[in-house]
Amino acid sequence: MQTIADRLTNARQEIEHAIADAHRPAHCVRLLAVSKTKPVSDIKAAYEAGQRQFGENYIQEGVAKIEQLKMLSDIEWHMIGPIQSNKTKLVAEHFDWVQSVDRLKIATRLNEQRPAGMPPLNVCIQLNLEQEATKSGILPAELPGIAEAICALPNLKLRGLMAIPATNVSEAQQCDTLSQLHALYTELQASADGIDTLSVGMSNDMALAIAHGSTMVRIGTAIFGSRN
Numbered sequence: 001m002q003t004i005a006d007r008l009t010n011a012r013q014e015i016e017h018a019i020a021d022a023h024r025p026a027h028c029v030r031l032l033a034v035s036k037t038k039p040v041s042d043i044k045a046a047y048e049a050g051q052r053q054f055g056e057n058y059i060q061e062g063v064a065k066i067e068q069l070k071m072l073s074d075i076e077w078h079m080i081g082p083i084q085s086n087k088t089k090l091v092a093e094h095f096d097w098v099q100s101v102d103r104l105k106i107a108t109r110l111n112e113q114r115p116a117g118m119p120p121l122n123v124c125i126q127l128n129l130e131q132e133a134t135k136s137g138i139l140p141a142e143l144p145g146i147a148e149a150i151c152a153l154p155n156l157k158l159r160g161l162m163a164i165p166a167t168n169v170s171e172a173q174q175c176d177t178l179s180q181l182h183a184l185y186t187e188l189q190a191s192a193d194g195i196d197t198l199s200v201g202m203s204n205d206m207a208l209a210i211a212h213g214s215t216m217v218r219i220g221t222a223i224f225g226s227r228n
């Protein structure tokens with residue numbers, strides 16, 4: 001049976017293959033291990049295999065794990081799920097990154113609630129390029145205004161964009177969406193400092209996302225096994 005360490009090694013190899021195929025520099029894509037619904041023991045196993053960046057979708061569950069794993073102080077915790085505005089305080093107090101900022105109100109509250117003495121909270125703006133009703137995220141036309149407003153918030157550090165493109169469409173359509181996303185990312189880089197993260201690509205669209213400039217892929221099942 002494959003261990004979490006084996007699966008992590010495979011995932012890292014797949015990422016490096018996709019990078020090489022895309023003629024991009026080695027190690028230019030970070031791996032976020034998505035540990036939602038998985039026990040703390042699985043996160044520890046991945047940590048022991050060298051993984052440091054973990055993603056959680058559910059606030060209460062994520063905060064409980066962060067508390068339990070406090071002694072592993074170099075873990076970087078990413079919130080990647082939808083956030084209700086009455087839950088921002090917990091997020092601001094515990095996470096290192098929030099990738100799922102999908103409206104300015106959430107950013108404003110995270111900025112106000114980030115405790116003094118903690119470093120600025122790293123954030124990505126989540127885009128909904130295909131305007132799918134079931135997905136959160138802002139529309140491309142809203143991006144410049146929201147990005148500018150976030151850059152003015154002292155307790156947040158805008159790092160880039162996140163998206164969850166549809167994978168049940170043709171490869172041509174996927175490429176089209178990924179190209180649009182990359183163009184928006186490049187524009188954002190030109191308009192703000194410190195933009196270094198394009199978080200896109202999951203298990204079944206990882207190689208395509210890396211070919212289109214992704215700098216961070218988010219992988220759950222391929223590392224921790226399927227969820228109930």
Ligand SMILES: *Cc1c(COP(=O)(O)O)cnc(C)c1O
Pocket residue numbers: 034036057080081164202203218219220221222
């Ligand atoms: C669950 C989740 C993932 C990981 O999905 P897998 O199919 O388990 O690899 C990545 N990104 C987001 C936003 C998720 O919610």
